[in-house]
Amino acid sequence: MTELAAQHCDACRADAPRVSEAELAELMHAIPDWQPVEEEGVLMLRRVFSFRNFKEALAFTNRLGALAEAEFHHPAILTEWGRVTVTWWTHKIGGLHRNDFIMAARTDKLF
Amino acid sequence: MTELAAQHCDACRADAPRVSEAELAELMHAIPDWQPVEEEGVLMLRRVFSFRNFKEALAFTNRLGALAEAEFHHPAILTEWGRVTVTWWTHKIGGLHRNDFIMAARTDKLF
Numbered sequence: 001m002t003e004l005a006a007q008h009c010d011a012c013r014a015d016a017p018r019v020s021e022a023e024l025a026e027l028m029h030a031i032p033d034w035q036p037v038e039e040e041g042v043l044m045l046r047r048v049f050s051f052r053n054f055k056e057a058l059a060f061t062n063r064l065g066a067l068a069e070a071e072f073h074h075p076a077i078l079t080e081w082g083r084v085t086v087t088w089w090t091h092k093i094g095g096l097h098r099n100d101f102i103m104a105a106r107t108d109k110l111f
Numbered sequence: 112m113t114e115l116a117a118q119h120c121d122a123c124r125a126d127a128p129r130v131s132e133a134e135l136a137e138l139m140h141a142i143p144d145w146q147p148v149e150e151e152g153v154l155m156l157r158r159v160f161s162f163r164n165f166k167e168a169l170a171f172t173n174r175l176g177a178l179a180e181a182e183f184h185h186p187a188i189l190t191e192w193g194r195v196t197v198t199w200w201t202h203k204i205g206g207l208h209r210n211d212f213i214m215a216a217r218t219d220k221l222f
Contacts, residue, residue: 054176077191
């Protein structure tokens with residue numbers, strides 16, 4: 001399998017398939033620092049990144065924001081003093097698409 | 112009362128008083144678009160700001176980040192496509208200080 005972080009998002013349609021349980025298990029191996037979390041029935045990927053202060057946290061938020069704009073796929077980014085919590089999922093399908101794993105892997109590269 | 116948005120944060124000590132219920136009721140009048148919310152026993156102020164897209168949301172996050180750095184008081188900023196959720200509270204006292212109301216009022220001015 002080509003490394004996830006080297007891949008780009010596919011354009012995602014509302015009828016695109018969510019990842020299956022088997023795919024989820026396989027893909028989680030590629031992004032070991034992320035956790036699958038469920039909120040209101042929607043499965044998401046989440047990771048907390050730690051920083052020395054607010055300025056470094058905000059700088060990371062901006063690097064991630066640039067990546068999100070470049071790929072037309074946008075996470076939820078919680079910026080706090082010394083910490084950024086990133087959550088990826090695909091709104092259109094109400095769950096996880098392969099794109100989200102690619103974006104999680106690419107987020108790791110920005111850290 | 113001097114307009115909240117024209118004020119600056121006082122340096123906040125761990126033994127600084129939380130706002131009383133009477134002060135809370137008074138101060139909420141000055142920031143009508145904010146809601147008091149309680150998370151794990153900690154009272155906070157929260158407002159959701161709406162934007163046309165991700166880029167505008169992230170620009171607001173950066174304006175708010177600059178204010179936070181200038182005042183040495185930092186909120187939680189959740190940046191999403193078209194929306195920024197801002198939460199103010201004072202970590203040192205585990206609740207709301209007058210500073211948080213000043214910062215909420217100043218956040219409104221950045222919108």
